[in-house]
Amino acid sequence: MTDNRFFNRSELIGILVLAVFLVVVLPLTLDVFRLNLVAKYLTYAFVALGLVICWGYGGILSLGQGVFFGLGGYCMAMFLKLEASSVENTKIQSTPGIPDFMDWNQITALPFFWKPFNSLTFTIAAIILVPGIFALIIGTAMFKRRVGGTYFAIITQAVAAIMTILIVGQQGYTGGINGMTDLRTLKGWDIRPDHAKIVLYFFEVGCLFACIMIAQFIRHSKLGRILVAMREKEDRVRFSGYSVANFKIFAFCIAAVFAAIGGAMFALNVGFMSPSFVGIVPSIEMVIYTAVGGRLSILGAIYGTLLVNFAKTSLSETFPELWLFGLGGLFIAVVLAFPNGLAGIWGDYVQPRIDRLIASRKSKPDGWTDSSVADGAPAE
Amino acid sequence: MSDEANKGLLSPLRRKLLMGMAAVPAITMLPRASFAQAPATSAVNTTGLAVTDTEVTVGILHSATGTMAISETGSIEAEKLAIEQINAMGGVLGRKIKFIQEDGASDWPTFAEKAKKLLVNDKVAAIMGCWTSASRKAVLPVMEQYNGMLYYPTFYEGLEQSKNVIYTGQEATQQILAGLNWIAKEKGAKTFFFIGSDYIWPRTSNKIARKHVENVLKGKVVGEEYYALGSTQFNSVINKIKLTKPDVIFTDVVGGSNVAFYKQLKAAGIDLAKQPLLTISVTEDEIDGIGGENIAGAYACMKYFQSLDNPNNKTFVPAFKKMWGEKTVIGDVTQAAYLGPWLWKLTVEKAGSFDVDKIAAASPGVEFKGAPEGYVRIHENHHLWSKTRVGRAKLDGQFELIYETADLVEPDPFPKGYQ
Numbered sequence: 062m063t064d065n066r067f068f069n070r071s072e073l074i075g076i077l078v079l080a081v082f083l084v085v086v087l088p089l090t091l092d093v094f095r096l097n098l099v100a101k102y103l104t105y106a107f108v109a110l111g112l113v114i115c116w117g118y119g120g121i122l123s124l125g126q127g128v129f130f131g132l133g134g135y136c137m138a139m140f141l142k143l144e145a146s147s148v149e150n151t152k153i154q155s156t157p158g159i160p161d162f163m164d165w166n167q168i169t170a171l172p173f174f175w176k177p178f179n180s181l182t183f184t185i186a187a188i189i190l191v192p193g194i195f196a197l198i199i200g201t202a203m204f205k206r207r208v209g210g211t212y213f214a215i216i217t218q219a220v221a222a223i224m225t226i227l228i229v230g231q232q233g234y235t236g237g238i239n240g241m242t243d244l245r246t247l248k249g250w251d252i253r254p255d256h257a258k259i260v261l262y263f264f265e266v267g268c269l270f271a272c273i274m275i276a277q278f279i280r281h282s283k284l285g286r287i288l289v290a291m292r293e294k295e296d297r298v299r300f301s302g303y304s305v306a307n308f309k310i311f312a313f314c315i316a317a318v319f320a321a322i323g324g325a326m327f328a329l330n331v332g333f334m335s336p337s338f339v340g341i342v343p344s345i346e347m348v349i350y351t352a353v354g355g356r357l358s359i360l361g362a363i364y365g366t367l368l369v370n371f372a373k374t375s376l377s378e379t380f381p382e383l384w385l386f387g388l389g390g391l392f393i394a395v396v397l398a399f400p401n402g403l404a405g406i407w408g409d410y411v412q413p414r415i416d417r418l419i420a421s422r423k424s425k426p427d428g429w430t431d432s433s434v435a436d437g438a439p440a441e
Numbered sequence: 442m443s444d445e446a447n448k449g450l451l452s453p454l455r456r457k458l459l460m461g462m463a464a465v466p467a468i469t470m471l472p473r474a475s476f477a478q479a480p481a482t483s484a485v486n487t488t489g490l491a492v493t494d495t496e497v498t499v500g501i502l503h504s505a506t507g508t509m510a511i512s513e514t515g516s517i518e519a520e521k522l523a524i525e526q527i528n529a530m531g532g533v534l535g536r537k538i539k540f541i542q543e544d545g546a547s548d549w550p551t552f553a554e555k556a557k558k559l560l561v562n563d564k565v566a567a568i569m570g571c572w573t574s575a576s577r578k579a580v581l582p583v584m585e586q587y588n589g590m591l592y593y594p595t596f597y598e599g600l601e602q603s604k605n606v607i608y609t610g611q612e613a614t615q616q617i618l619a620g621l622n623w624i625a626k627e628k629g630a631k632t633f634f635f636i637g638s639d640y641i642w643p644r645t646s647n648k649i650a651r652k653h654v655e656n657v658l659k660g661k662v663v664g665e666e667y668y669a670l671g672s673t674q675f676n677s678v679i680n681k682i683k684l685t686k687p688d689v690i691f692t693d694v695v696g697g698s699n700v701a702f703y704k705q706l707k708a709a710g711i712d713l714a715k716q717p718l719l720t721i722s723v724t725e726d727e728i729d730g731i732g733g734e735n736i737a738g739a740y741a742c743m744k745y746f747q748s749l750d751n752p753n754n755k756t757f758v759p760a761f762k763k764m765w766g767e768k769t770v771i772g773d774v775t776q777a778a779y780l781g782p783w784l785w786k787l788t789v790e791k792a793g794s795f796d797v798d799k800i801a802a803a804s805p806g807v808e809f810k811g812a813p814e815g816y817v818r819i820h821e822n823h824h825l826w827s828k829t830r831v832g833r834a835k836l837d838g839q840f841e842l843i844y845e846t847a848d849l850v851e852p853d854p855f856p857k858g859y860q
Contacts, residue, residue, distance in 0.1 A: 237641060239575040332582060337549060
């Protein structure tokens, strides 16, 4: 095998295909509006990627990824909102210079925890650290006590519900149910016009590939193998002397940070952040993206996210009153027929054929083991 | 709502016939607008909107699915009715209105996405849409960035004004002040208890109401409580009401919470015939869910009731019922949504153009004499001059008109002394 630290040959091809698709094909074929929609879908791909590590490999099902998506998104949105709330932009308010929703809630001074968000450096650090530390706390509290499986999923769901209630309830500090709207500039650079959307799209794709590389690295490292071992037989790993809890916490934190980066990208690309991305329903939707794509496949999760969101948009445009049924049908069909998602279809049906085709053309491929064995699925 | 099945049964042909009939009285309402000579497209559309020689496209953007669907369905229905009626009498500047309906799915970012789609992809000339403040706040930056025109139907908290929005519902002072004045005078009320859902509209409305009670009416607010959206437990606040014995309960609880609130109020033995209650959040639509027997006797402060007795409303209500079924009820917002397409049509004809900038500039002063609520006129601040009315809920779920202001009330989205 030509394995290196990041990928084997078939994965390399997969990543290159995805890169060509995202960097060349989509920008050339879509207008700016649709491209911006893809950018929005891709923000969920970060979450799906995190779920592949944490759920697919580590076997930890989190139904609360919206919390981390939200934390990242709100950190970014707070920075952007402060910049949009300059004194001259908010002259009409009773207290100029603070975000509009604070003014509506009779708050007359910027709360202390908002002040550091004037700094972009602090904001970027917060996007990574706040969700990371929060995940560390939840993870430590749960996994050290050996809470796992269904119980863990339920607790993450409760956290998502609590977070929504907190954000909606503290509307003077968070914008409440309306969220933070009307985000305009990043360091004076207007994020709303078309050319900015294109720049942001490529920036996001860049970040996504960086995250894919991290995920690939984890997967091919010893750590990835321990995660898989843990998923399959937790006790054996524990008896072999590994600290299962620490590995689980790590996987959970990585997933949280990926989700938070997605959230921050969302705030930038959509110009908007609201509690409707934090709660239980969006969190479960994010798990569905991963399930449709194939929870064992890093690339599958990204295609799954794109497919589900694309279906959502186009079905709702074509059948505004019936689209939810169509979407529901799609999920049921995928889960019933292809439990390993898109990646499963690829691995079980498409790739063996391609391999056979290549094998019949080239009688003896050099540096490549027998193709019928060359791990059929991108999944383990 | 309850008669979803009914609507589906109408055949397209039958619907068309009914529409034609429904529009006949409308023609007499607005004689001057019909049979206008169609001007050249290049002259009336200089910004590349979806206008052809025979058609003009507008967008309808409401929640057809999700928790808000129950409220927004009425608005969708009213807007479609208005569009059909306008088409039946010749359209706008000789062009038939075609609409593209998008589903906001009770999800604010989806609203923003769909608004953008309507403006950027479909190039619609105007959008009739949004319901909750949250959806409007999400859509507003999109409207301003891509220079669209939004006709927004819901009564709302004010504190907003945009070139790109016409607010066809009441802002907070229009809805609240006259009602409070009336109840203070009529019932000699001095003490008030406020109960609201916890988001921006009730909080702003109650802030305005509190200032008015304290500074103008020289009364006292003896309690102010907020409950999360969707909340169904009101027992503790009902106990507080029993303890403080306010002259008036003033509520802006929204959506499904209303059902629980009025049922628990009744169960606790508070008789609305004796305990005055003034709500700014219950229309005929909500009573459908609450049940007339649970709320009979309560006062609601609105600008429109289905039972209004005027010639416009007498043609509007049957036309609406013919299109959407006998059992449908028409609430305040539904009527305001009906105004949207009409006001847009009248403004386009006044401006002689579909261009958004010209429509925004021509809007102030546009008057609609055929409004079911009577008569409305657009103010310089893009809100409507309209009357405030107080109705008393009856057992059959309708309101009986008790009081209306003599004159139109001026919209004042940034009220001085109430901030």
